[in-house]
Amino acid sequence: MTREQITVEILNIFRREFEIEQPGLDNDLRETYEFDSVDAIELLLGIERFLKSELTHDEKKMAMGIRTINQIVDYVEGLVRVRGRETHA
Template identity: 50%
Template sequence: MQREDIKRQILTILEDSFEFENPGLNDNLRDEHGFDSIDAIELLGEIEKILGFSLTRAEKEKAMTIRTINDILDYIEVIASEHSR
């Protein structure tokens, strides 16, 4: 899965489901878009759909430290590569 593909899907989700307006890849999600832990949990469900498998407890906990869209993309890439090994 290419980073550009993931980025496109994540931006669509953030704009359609989380009501983000013109999000920047390095915006602080909490401060600039009011993205909180409930949003993060909802986003995890969307990430599982993108990846096509369920995340483990440790992977979910790790997601709670995400601060920017670039962090989300890094997070998905790392997990996808770990699961493909």
């Protein structure tokens, strides 16, 4: 899965679930779009559905510092890498 594909899907989640159209990739989501703790939990559920894979408790904790779309994409890229390694191991 490429970074572009991940970005497209994350933007889809933001449009579909949060009614946020074309967010700036480096905008602070809390400050710019009132993205809050409830949204963060919903986003993690959306990512699980996208990856068709449950996130571990530690993986969810890692997401707590995320502030921008680009950071979300970085985070998902990391998850994809880990799952890829597990699949090939």
